[in-house]
Amino acid sequence: MAGIKALISLSFGGAIGLMFLMLGCALPVYNEYWPLFLLFFYILCPIPYCISRRVVDDTDSASNACKELAIFLTTGIVVSAFGLPIIFARASVIQWGACALVLTGNVVIFATILGFFVVFGSNDDFSWQQW
């Protein structure tokens, strides 16, 4: 039951974040849809960590090089997701208000993804209560 509650609250967070992103695009004052390219970053963001978790099989060591490289790449994707709307705003492609809305959406969505990994990433194969 705890898994269901966490899942519902995480999906609520994701919906809020996407709402901020769409507000930054679709408000009649702004009306520029360039920030939708950030969706690629949202999709790409969990991929390195998932790959490294699948590649590295022994969980005895506290950390390893592959996992650290994955964290490095994930950080890069997150930084890029924050950098792109700022560059858009500086190049006058979108307005600064839209940029602020999109950045807020960024924070919410990445917090949601992080929360997903914190809640569901830690349960090992031996836990008898799978969600």
Place this chain on the structure above:
Amino acid sequence: MSGFLDGIRCGDCECSVDWSEKRNTIASIAAGVLFFTGWWIIIDAAVMYPDGNSFHHAYHTCGVIATIAFLMINAVSNGQVRGDSYSEGCMGQTGAKVWLLIGFMLAFGSLIASMWILFGGFVVPGKEHVYPGIAVFFQNAFIFFGGLVFKFGRTEDLWQ
């Protein structure tokens, strides 16, 4: 109102994590932030000054070489250089040292070259916009320190 803060405990709460185990993770995140912030700074400069007069396109070489140096430095583990890893690799300890030497030479060289570009290309000739030169310098500084953090911020004891 009285006794609001009585419930606060320091250190023994559930959320107190073992920071020494998290050291590699934190170093990786810091290095990633530095490295990619550097690249976004130069993207910003390239977007703001697209013409070759105010920002010569050859100045991008500096950051590319810094990135190659970043990859070279971090492709060799410290254990390989000290010689206490299990396998020798194809060139052994000497090869790892030479590889690392070339990597650090490229890193320092790109940092110095970026300062040269800032002053020789923008400040001294009295260009109207100095910002691209500053962007090149900060890009290389961020990539350089990102490489240092990724190399020396992590400890390989956690891999055992």
